[in-house]
Amino acid sequence: xxxxxxxxxxxxxxxxVSIGLQCKDxxxxxxxxTVSYEYVNIKDMSKANVTTKENSKIVVDNFxxxxxxxxxxxxxxxxxxxQLEEVELPVQNESVATVVNKPIWYLPVEMGRISQAxxxxxxxxxxxxxxxxxxTIHPVANGIxxxxxxxxxxxxxxxxxxxxxxxxYTSQYVHLSSYREGIYVGMPxxxxxxxxxxxxxxxxxxxxxHVTVLDCALFDPNDPxxxxxxxxxxxxxxxxxxxxxxxxxxxxxxYEWYSR
Ligand SMILES: [Zn+2]
Numbered sequence: 001x002x003x004x005x006x007x008x009x010x011x012x013x014x015x016x017v018s019i020g021l022q023c024k025d026x027x028x029x030x031x032x033x034t035v036s037y038e039y040v041n042i043k044d045m046s047k048a049n050v051t052t053k054e055n056s057k058i059v060v061d062n063f064x065x066x067x068x069x070x071x072x073x074x075x076x077x078x079x080x081x082x083q084l085e086e087v088e089l090p091v092q093n094e095s096v097a098t099v100v101n102k103p104i105w106y107l108p109v110e111m112g113r114i115s116q117a118x119x120x121x122x123x124x125x126x127x128x129x130x131x132x133x134x135x136t137i138h139p140v141a142n143g144i145x146x147x148x149x150x151x152x153x154x155x156x157x158x159x160x161x162x163x164x165x166x167x168x169y170t171s172q173y174v175h176l177s178s179y180r181e182g183i184y185v186g187m188p189x190x191x192x193x194x195x196x197x198x199x200x201x202x203x204x205x206x207x208x209x210h211v212t213v214l215d216c217a218l219f220d221p222n223d224p225x226x227x228x229x230x231x232x233x234x235x236x237x238x239x240x241x242x243x244x245x246x247x248x249x250x251x252x253x254x255y256e257w258y259s260r
Contacts, residue, residue: 155202174210
């Protein structure tokens with residue numbers, strides 16, 4: 001190996017270490033935050049054990065039963081259907097997702113590039129960003145946080161429950177580097193709220209977002225398709241075989257974009 005080659009290799013190592021240190025700095029752990037689900041494997045969710053903040057169970061139940069009175073943990077007003085209809089898609093450039101069907105869904109990140117589209121066994125879009133862990137993850141629609149947990153590989157995951165024209169959907173955001181401070185199960189969120197930062201926690205080879213949308217209510221015991229994450233995983237493969245590809249079923253997901 002030539003000296004020049006060694007210098008280049010050393011530079012690469014230095015660069016990678018620098019990036020590693022930056023990522024560490026960006027991982028802001030919130031000591032006040034309690035993870036709402038037991039340490040679970042996304043493919044074997046029999047161990048999923050829900051422990052939510054006080055009253056959040058009531059809030060989730062109210063939401064599921066269509067009761068807009070969300071109770072005392074409500075921090076922001078959950079947009080009802082009329083308000084959802086009024087949401088305007090920000091038309092800033094042609095790469096913005098084009099709505100082809102109601103409901104209106106937004107892209108989960110401001111800057112993104114599809115690195116992997118849904119396929120069998122992976123019913124999700126993988127999205128990278130030039131901003132890496134600096135990219136903030138947003139809900140694809142207004143809703144309520146229904147799950148905050150890690151899988152057995154250590155991936156930080158948030159799920160959001162949506163009720164759109166009477167149909168329950170769940171969006172799932174995986175590999176976050178950090179959760180947004182103060183989030184909790186039962187928290188109403190809008191498309192403008194943050195859920196966390198893009199990351200590479202868990203079974204992942206680089207910083208990206210793995211985002212799935214399924215037409216069921218994850219963790220709802222009354223929804224046999226999605227009562228737990230094992231059911232969710234099975235249902236996602238069934239729906240994929242039926243050509244339901246999550247986000248791509250309801251919006252046109254561009255290959256690359258610079259604005260939500
Ligand atoms: Zn993925």
